[in-house]
Amino acid sequence: MSLMVRRQIPILIVFVTALIIMADYFLQLPPIDAVTKKSWTSSLVTDIQNWGIVLAAFALGFGAVNLSYLHTRHISRRTKGQWPFSIWLLLIIIIFAVTGIRYGATSSTYSWLYNSSYFALSATVYSSLGFYMTSGIYRALRARNLESMLLLIVGAIAIMRNAPAIAVAAPIVINMEAWISAIPTTSAQRGIMIGAALGAIALGIRTMIGRETGFLGRLTEAEKGG
Amino acid sequence: MDFNTVFQIWAAALFTIWVYSIAFRDNPFFKFAEHTFVGAAAGHEIVMGVDNVIRCGWTPFARGAFVYAVVFLLGFLLYTRYSKYFWMSRYPIAIMVGIGIGLSMRAAVTAEFIAQISSTAKIKVLGVDAWTGFSNILFIVLVLTVVYFFIFTFPGMHGGNLGIISRFARYGMMAAFGYSFANTILSRFNMIFGRLDFIMSQWLPLPGAMITFPVVLILLVYAMIPAEKRPWPKPIQPG
Amino acid sequence: MGGSEQKGIWSRLENVPREILYGLLLIAFIIPMVRPIGFPIPISDESKRWYNWIENLPDGSVIMIDFGYSGGGEPELGPMAVAVYHHMFRRGGLKAIAMSTSTEGPLLWEKAMAEVNPGQYGAQYGVDYIHIGFITGTETAMAAVGKDLRATTSTDYKGVSLDQFPIMEGITDASSFDTLIVYTTGGDQSEGWVRQWYTPYQVPYLCSTLAMMVPTMLPYRNAGQIVALLAGATSGQMESLVGKPARGIKSADVITTTHILVLAYVVLGNIAYYASKASRKG
Numbered sequence: 001m002s003l004m005v006r007r008q009i010p011i012l013i014v015f016v017t018a019l020i021i022m023a024d025y026f027l028q029l030p031p032i033d034a035v036t037k038k039s040w041t042s043s044l045v046t047d048i049q050n051w052g053i054v055l056a057a058f059a060l061g062f063g064a065v066n067l068s069y070l071h072t073r074h075i076s077r078r079t080k081g082q083w084p085f086s087i088w089l090l091l092i093i094i095i096f097a098v099t100g101i102r103y104g105a106t107s108s109t110y111s112w113l114y115n116s117s118y119f120a121l122s123a124t125v126y127s128s129l130g131f132y133m134t135s136g137i138y139r140a141l142r143a144r145n146l147e148s149m150l151l152l153i154v155g156a157i158a159i160m161r162n163a164p165a166i167a168v169a170a171p172i173v174i175n176m177e178a179w180i181s182a183i184p185t186t187s188a189q190r191g192i193m194i195g196a197a198l199g200a201i202a203l204g205i206r207t208m209i210g211r212e213t214g215f216l217g218r219l220t221e222a223e224k225g226g
Numbered sequence: 227m228d229f230n231t232v233f234q235i236w237a238a239a240l241f242t243i244w245v246y247s248i249a250f251r252d253n254p255f256f257k258f259a260e261h262t263f264v265g266a267a268a269g270h271e272i273v274m275g276v277d278n279v280i281r282c283g284w285t286p287f288a289r290g291a292f293v294y295a296v297v298f299l300l301g302f303l304l305y306t307r308y309s310k311y312f313w314m315s316r317y318p319i320a321i322m323v324g325i326g327i328g329l330s331m332r333a334a335v336t337a338e339f340i341a342q343i344s345s346t347a348k349i350k351v352l353g354v355d356a357w358t359g360f361s362n363i364l365f366i367v368l369v370l371t372v373v374y375f376f377i378f379t380f381p382g383m384h385g386g387n388l389g390i391i392s393r394f395a396r397y398g399m400m401a402a403f404g405y406s407f408a409n410t411i412l413s414r415f416n417m418i419f420g421r422l423d424f425i426m427s428q429w430l431p432l433p434g435a436m437i438t439f440p441v442v443l444i445l446l447v448y449a450m451i452p453a454e455k456r457p458w459p460k461p462i463q464p465g
Numbered sequence: 466m467g468g469s470e471q472k473g474i475w476s477r478l479e480n481v482p483r484e485i486l487y488g489l490l491l492i493a494f495i496i497p498m499v500r501p502i503g504f505p506i507p508i509s510d511e512s513k514r515w516y517n518w519i520e521n522l523p524d525g526s527v528i529m530i531d532f533g534y535s536g537g538g539e540p541e542l543g544p545m546a547v548a549v550y551h552h553m554f555r556r557g558g559l560k561a562i563a564m565s566t567s568t569e570g571p572l573l574w575e576k577a578m579a580e581v582n583p584g585q586y587g588a589q590y591g592v593d594y595i596h597i598g599f600i601t602g603t604e605t606a607m608a609a610v611g612k613d614l615r616a617t618t619s620t621d622y623k624g625v626s627l628d629q630f631p632i633m634e635g636i637t638d639a640s641s642f643d644t645l646i647v648y649t650t651g652g653d654q655s656e657g658w659v660r661q662w663y664t665p666y667q668v669p670y671l672c673s674t675l676a677m678m679v680p681t682m683l684p685y686r687n688a689g690q691i692v693a694l695l696a697g698a699t700s701g702q703m704e705s706l707v708g709k710p711a712r713g714i715k716s717a718d719v720i721t722t723t724h725i726l727v728l729a730y731v732v733l734g735n736i737a738y739y740a741s742k743a744s745r746k747g
Binding site (some may be wrong): 013018020025051062094099124126128153155186196197200 | 230233234237238239242245248249257258259261262263264265266267269270272273274275276278282286293294297298300304307308312316317318320323324325328329330334339342343346361364365366369370372375376377395396397398399400401402403404405407408409410411414415420421424
């Protein structure tokens with residue numbers, strides 16, 4: 001009974017939910033509504049999707065919960081060089097959450113808070129990788145064999161095309177880049193996409209039939225055996 | 227310009243400079259900015275999560291869709307994963323996983339499999355000029371070899387005479403990755419330009435910014451000196 | 466003595482401190498920003514294709530726009546979104562209904578609209594454009610909105626009932642829309658819209674992503690599932706076509722100088738490596 005409640009029923013839920021959603025897409029299962037001409041699965045799937053949105057909204061709080069666990073430990077242990085920053089981090093979470101919930105996510109107050117801090121930080125963190133890339137380009141990008149030579153040559157042509165002045169001065173790079181984009185890049189990416197799609201379909205089926213149980217999280221010894 | 231806007235620009239500029247300082251050395255200003263970012267991200271997710279629960283959950287519930295009471299309960303059950311009743315969180319997760327599998331699998335077959343294969347099959351190799359014909363043949367061969375490379379991973383399929391297939395696939399992928407690499411440079415440099423443009427066109431023209439800028443840089447350089455070599459503040463000695 | 470000096474030079478060149486590499490990069494950024502050179506920007510066929518698609522839409526067409534990018538992608542995708550909004554408003558006769566699959570989307574939409582200033586075109590919120598809010602769940606959100614928009618959200622991003630806005634009259638699901646435009650930093654989103662809107666409903670899809678994501682989206686473009694695919698970094702081209710120069714055009718000089726520097730780094734790094742290797746053997 002316990003194993004059924006803890007493991008089998010969640011797997012069954014995955015199976016049934018996925019099956020209903022796929023059935024609605026491919027089939028018109030009777031009874032069909034005479035007015036809307038839609039199957040009974042249509043309104044059920046609409047509801048399920050909307051429930052999924054609400055559940056996903058609840059899941060957005062996980063980041064804050066995990067961070068709180070981690071940083072309260074740092075604070076309680078007075079981790080050297082870390083605990084003052086942990087206090088600041090938890091304070092920021094509280095400030096953002098209270099301001100956003102109190103004034104509204106689209107209020108001018110919250111917008112001001114967002115633009116003063118989060119937006120600038122987000123934009124800068126993303127862009128700072130450009131510096132590491134530059135260092136990597138100088139130190140690590142070597143034409144050691146045919147494959148890396150090919151990567152470098154194609155990359156160099158694309159870099160020249162991306163630089164507007166070079167593209168205007170030497171229009172041949174535009175044609176070369178167009179060919180590289182249309183032929184080797186698209187074809188290789190298509191091959192990768194087809195392989196990945198097959199893998200995703202296989203993973204989906206394995207999850208539905210209970211062969212993949214990663215989504216269950218940690219398993220007890222009894223559950224592992226089952 | 228009003229005080230709120232000025233403060234906003236100053237705060238954003240200082241955070242930008244502090245984050246960029248990590249490219250040179252770790253320092254307490256960067257750590258401060260980093261922790262602000264992580265905290266702000268988590269706080270923002272909470273805000274938008276609450277917003278969605280209200281707009282997409284509470285609103286229909288208040289209009290009579292009482293089944294959402296069960297959905298709210300399931301939502302709270304998600305957080306039991308941190309307790310000894312962690313198995314309860316599997317129910318809402320199962321619903322989300324089931325939805326995800328159903329939605330992606332039903333369309334992936336068409337979008338990423340059939341459409342891609344039929345598009346490849348429609349490519350003309352005859353009745354076109356020599357260069358187009360060669361390019362199209364190369365296209366088809368690359369798609370087939372790359373699919374082979376990823377599907378047939380059991381021993382023996384990449385060795386011996388069959389090795390040429392995977393080698394050709396790797397060359398094709400290297401060309402694709404070279405293109406991706408160039409585009410990544412474009413992307414990142416564009417982002418850096420965005421931030422530098424903000425600093426130069428919005429912050430530096432503000433009163434006091436031109437004087438503050440070198441002071442901030444000097445403080446950063448000082449903060450990058452290892453704690454034990456800094457004249458002040460001294461690191462706290464144990465005991 | 467001469468030999469060991471040579472080895473030293475190449476070895477030092479191979480191990481140039483990162484401070485020098487970053488410093489030169491910053492110089493390559495700052496010089497054209499301080500003294501713009503005004504390099505011309507070639508307009509690609511893809512940019513023209515996107516522009517012509519919007520230009521040739523019949524009056525009364527309804528466009529769904531996903532502001533699915535985060536603050537990190539704003540420097541690249543923000544200018545593109547602004548340029549396209551300028552085009553839509555200047556052209557007139559189109560209804561732009563925006564939503565967000567990214568948590569920062571509504572705030573970044575407000576930022577973009579502040580830059581566009583729709584009032585200059587006589588465009589009104591709720592009549593010509595609207596934002597129906599962030600909807601979580603990525604593909605679940607796309608599928609839900611596509612299947613039954615009103616059942617998914619009944620308010621705009623500020624919580625005002627959609628029934629109050631003339632633009633939302635007759636808008637029920639994906640079939641109510643004539644074009645989908647997506648700005649995103651996430652592969653889940655850009656690919657998800659192909660699966661959830663193009664595949665079931667055949668809504669024509671214009672996609673703008675980060676430049677680094679373009680290669681992964683090329684197969685969809687090649688198969689005709691996407692009408693036009695543009696990197697946000699090419700927003701300068703869109704600004705040229707629309708006649709509204711802004712950040713995109715401003716970045717052209719900087720992109721040229723920094724890319725030339727990167728090419729120099731690649732060449733120099735390889736020369737230093739091989740010369741150092743040869744001098745170690747010798």
